[in-house]
Amino acid sequence: MDKTSHARPGAAAAGAGAPGHDAGVREVNFDGLAGPTHHFAGLASGNVASMQSAGSAANPRQAALQGLAKMLALHRRGVAQAVLPPLARPNLAWLRALGFAGTDAEVIGHAGRQEPRLLSAAYSASSMWTANAATVSPAADCADGRVHFTPANLSAKLHRASEHADTARLLRRIFHDARHFAVHDALPCAASLGDEGAANHTRFAPRHGAPGVELFVDGGDAFAAPAAPARFAPRQFAQASRAVARLHRLDPSRTIHARQAQAAIEAGVFHNDVIAVGHLDTLLYHAAAFEQEGLLIDSLQRACGAAGFALHCIRVSEAELSLDDAVSTYLFNSQLLCDPAGRRLMVVPAECLEHGACRRYLDRLAGAGGPIAEVLAFDLRESMRNGGGPACLRLRVVLDDAQLASLDSRVLFSEPLHDELAAWVRRHYRDRLVADDLRDPRLLDEVHSALLELEGILRLPGFYAIG
Template sequence: MTAFEMNFDGLVGPTHNYAGLSFGNIASQSNATAISNPKEAAKQGLQKMKALADMGYKQGILLPHERPAIGALKALGYQGSDADVLRQVGRENPALLSAISSASCMWTANAGTVSPSADTADGRVHFTAANLNAKFHRSIEHPTTTRMLQAIFHDNRHFAHHPALPAIASFGDEGAANHTRFCAQYDAPGVELFVYGKEAFNEARPAPLKFPARQTLEASQAIARLHGLGDAQCVFAQQRPETIDAGVFHNDVIAVGNGNVLFYHETAFVDPAQVLAELDAKLIGARLIPICVPTAEVSLHDAVRSYLFNSQLLSQTDGSMTLIVPAECHAIDSVAAYLTRLLADPANPIRTVQVFDLKQSMNNGGGPACLRLRVALTAAEYQAIHPGVIMTQDLYQQLNAWVDRHYRDRLVSADLADPLLLLESRTALDQLTRLTGLGNIYPFQL
C-alpha cells in the first residue's frame, strides 16, 4: 500500500467553555453553564493523538482559532478597544459573547470535506471548508479554517482548496461529519458517501420536525462537483428525520466507516438497503462489509448517550480493525455488552476496542470522531504537507508544556468578558504558530 489515512485532530482552545450553543446536540445543551477545564480538555485530546501515533497511525494537529472573535463583534457594529467591546457585550448580550468565545473548532470533523487524489479528476487532494451556517458560533470558523488548511497543505501540485459554499440554509454544509469514504486500499479509487438531512429545494421530501437538518443534499452535490467526483464515485443518502430529532445532529453520531466496513445503527438512513446496495456496487476491488447494530441491542437513546458511533474505525496491518471509543461506551450497560459480543464474533473485522477519556469534549457534544479530520495521502503527498503539525514525541512534549503555560484549569461564562482571557489566548496562539512554524493565520496576526 502506497497510501494511508492520516488523522488531524483539533487542539482544544484556551476558551473551551460550556454554553449549550448547539441546538439539536443533546450533550451540548445538557451541560450548559457547567464549569469547564480548558487545560484538562486540551490534554485529553493530546493524549489521544499521541496514543494513536504510538500505535503507528499518522497523526497531525489542527490549531485552535482566535477566541473571543473580536472581529465578529466589530462586524456587528460594536466599537472601541477590544477590552471595551468585550465588556460591553458581556453586559448587554452574554449569549453573543458565549458564541464568539466558543472553542468548537476543536471538532475538526466539521472543518471541511476531503477527497483524496485517487478519486478526483485532476489527481489532487481536494479540500472544501465547511460553511457551518446552521449555528452562528460555528459559521465564523471557515475563513481561519481555510487559511490553516492552505498553510498545512500548501503545495498546489498535490492539493486543491475551495472556499466554503454560500452561507445560506439551502447549502448548509457540516463537512466530514456527514462524509465517509470507502475503498479497497487508500491509494485505490473509492466511493464517497455523502449523508444529508434534507433536500433544500424539494419540500415534498421528509425532513426532521424538532431539530434542524444541518446538511442539505444540494450542498453535498456541490462539493462532489467541486472535487471532480464522477457519479460512479458518489452515493448520496438521507439520514432518517426521526433519528435527527432524537439528537443525531450529524451522520458521525450514528455511523462510521473505514476501508470496506460500515458500522452503523439500524436507524441511520431513510433507506438502508438501498444505501448498502449502491455502496457495494460502486466499491472497486472489495465487497462492502456492513455491521448493523439493531435497536433491540442498543437503543437509539443509548447510542446517542454513549457516542458509540462517534468513534474512529482504524485499519491494522493484519487487515483487522480497531474501534476508538469514548469511556462512556463502557459506562452504559447495553453498549458495553454489545461491544463484548462484537469482539467475540470471529467473522467480525473489528478485533479490538480502545477506550479514551474525552469527558471535557464529550460534555460539550463531541467524541473521538468529532475531534479528527481524515485525510488519505500518498507518500509523496505526505512529504508535501507542513511538517510542524505532525505529531511526534517532541511535539507532544512541547504542546503539553505550552498548555501548562497558557491554559486555565477553570472557566465559567463570566470569565469570557475578561480582557485578560483575550490577551492570554492571543499570546498562546501566537506562540503556537511559532512552535509549529505555520506562520500568521489568525486575524490578530494579519
C-alpha cells in the first residue's frame, strides 16, 4: 500500500449474511482525479472544512497523488476502479458570459483585478468530488433495463453550478452506447430544484445485479417556508429527488424519500453522505442524520424485505460519537465496499484514526464478530481540507460485462494507467497554489497543456475544448 495510506486489519472475514456477487455484474467506483487548479477558496458555505481552509496554500500535486494512491490500493484488493478526469478549468466561457472580454490572458487578468472570487470560482477544481457528478441507477432498477445517469445541477453554489453541462458531455462520451445507458440532462438550474447527485442517494440490494431499493435524502420542500432562520441552507430539495426518480423510471414501491435533519445541516452536514453511508444490505448512519428516523428505517426495512433481503442498520449514537465529531472526522463520508471474497471493507480518512472516540468506535465495528472485516485509512488531507472525504471522491456505477465492454475510453483503472497518470501529475501539477496565483497567465498555459495530454492518456479525443 502507498506509504501515505494506513490499513488496520479487522476480522478475518465478513460477518454472517455477507451479500453475494453476481457473475458478470460489478460495482465500479469512478474516482475523480483532482485537477491542476485545486486550491482553497472557501467557496462552499455550509461546508465547515472548506470554510476553515479558505486562503491557505493548497498542493494540487499532492491532492491528485493522494487520490491515485487510494485508487491503486483498492484496485490491488480487487475492487473495480475507474477514473473520471477533471473538467476544463478555468471556465473561460463562463467568465466571458459575465462580461470579461479580450484574449484568454486578458479575461483572467480583468477577472482577477475586478472580481477575484469569480476568478476563483472559474478555476474551481470541485469536479474532483464525483459523488456530486450525477445520480446513477443500475439497469436492474430501471424500467427500460438501462443504466440511468442524471448529472447534478449543483444550483446551490456558484462555483459548482457551471459544471453540469460538461459533466453530461463527459458521461455521454464514456457511456455512449444508448443500448446500455441513458444520460439525461441536469434538472433545470433553479434554487428550488437543487440537486446534488449521488451524495444524497444510496442504493441497497442483495447483490449488485439484483433489483434494489433506492433511497433519496433531501433537505425539505423547496416551497415550504423554513420553520426558523437557519445557519446553513439545504442543497437538495424533495422536488429534485422525485424528478430524478421519475427520469430513471424507478419502481415507486422500491423508492424511498427521506428528510435530512435540519440540525445536521446546521452542524455542517451539507450532503447526506457526511452523516450516513450504505452499501448493498448495510446502512451505517448517525442518530442525528434523519427526521422521523424510526419511520424511515421501518420503510426501508419493509421495502428491502419485499425485494427479498434484510437490511442491516448500524446506528451510531451521540454518546458513541457526537455530531460535531462526525463532521470533523468525516467518519460517515467513508466507502463501504466488498472485496471479491465478499469481505466488507470500510475506507475512512486518516483523521478517523487520529480521533480517540472515532477510533474506538471503528475498533468495535471491525472487532471479532463485527460487521466490518477491515478498516482502511487513507491520507486524503488535500481533499479533506476542502471538504471532501473518500465517499465524495467516487461515483458508484453498477455494470455488467456487456456494459463494461462498450466503454472504449481508457478510464478503467489498471496499474499501468496509475503509473502513467502519476507521472503526468508530477510533470504538470504545481506543489503550491494560492488564490493570487490564479491571476498568473502562465498557470493558464500550464493547465491547458496538461489537459490536452490527459485527453490522449484517457482516449477522450476532443473532450477538452480549450479557449
